[in-house]
Amino acid sequence: MRESWTGNLTVRLLLAQLLVLVAGAVTAWVVTVAIGPPLFHEHLRRAGVAASPAEVTHAEEAFRSATVISLTLALLAALATALGVSIYVTRRVGRSVAAVADAATDVAAGHYEARVPPAGLGEEFDELGGAFNAMAVRLGSVEQTRSRLLADLAHELRTPVTTLDAYLEGLEDGVAVLDAETLAVLHEQTRRLTRLASDVSAVSSAEEYRLELRAQRTPPEQLARAAAAAAADRYAARGVELQVVAAPGTPAVDADPDRMGQVLGNLLDNALRHTPPHGAVTMSVEPRAGGVAIAVSDDGEGIAAEHLPHVFERFYRADAARSRSDGGSGLGLAIAKALTDAHGGHISVTSDGAGKGATFTVWLPAAH
Secondary structure: OOOOHHHOHHHHHHHHHHHHHHHHHHHHHHHHHHHHHHHHHHHHHHHOOOOOHHHHHHHHHHHHHHHHHHHHHHHHHHHHHHHHHHHHHHHHHHHHHHHHHHHHHHHHOOOOOOOOOOOOOOHHHHHHHHHHHHHHHHHHHHHHHHHHHHHHHHHHHHHHHHHHHHHHHHHHHOOOOOOHHHHHHHHHHHHHHHHHHHHHHHHHHHHOOOOOOOOEEEOHHHHHHHHHHHHHHHHHHHOOEEEEEEOOOOOOEEEOHHHHHHHHHHHHHHHHHOOOOOOEEEEEEEEEOOEEEEEEEEOOOOOOHHHHHHOOOOOOOOOOOOOHHHOOOOOHHHHHHHHHHHOOOEEEEEOOOOOOOEEEEEEEEEOO
């Protein structure tokens, strides 16, 4: 439905300014006409020009006429100038508001690339446009995350669901027997689905900034030793040596102990999966570049150079980096990166190639 002209913001702004201009002009007119002649008459009386009434009347009429003409011309010129400026400003304001409305409509329709151009109307309008553009970028990022997540999740769910379906059909047809081995397979697939759902929730929350971090001043050595203690039994069962080396004088960090424990735990789990029995994994803590570096190094399978740029991508798998058969969900390193980013830090990986081990390094800024 077409909007009434009285509901248009530009028209209303123009009418409001026109009303102010008219009110000002009328006020100036009334004050001049009401006060000017008496003041002029009193001036003549004090100047001693009151000898001839005819001369006084003529002078007052001349003053009144000159005042009316001058005031009328001045008010008309002022009104015309002010009206022109008002029309220009209100039209620019109207176009700026319309641009925001059009961009909002595009974003609502899923076109997250829509942006509001600079209005050039002052700091407030620039802040509005900047805030809208930041919102559009954020929404676009969240939508991309959602789309990628759905595609990746569908791909990852296919294997356990297909396995469960095949076993259930076999049991239904009498081909398979519900023995201990079959139950173990079914339980493993359901555990995989549960782990996958938990990991997907964690990485999505971190990437979409929905995590609530309970940061507190914490010694990084404490974080490293807590993560190592939690993984000690798994390392012992695998026959892999795990040690923590902390440099003296390492500053504290502002971190959520639970979330950073999850980061370091994922890195230790990844190292364990790719380190053979009798291998060794070292977690080192040292000051670096105004912060703290916590590195997890192993002497295991290593990572080929072509895979290094992709190891933190969700569900990315390469024989030397991730495996579907090792019990991982394919999200551990993505979760570690997202949580590290949420702490204002960054994570990196280095490797000399396949068979030469790998080092994952988490850098966190020092606590202030």
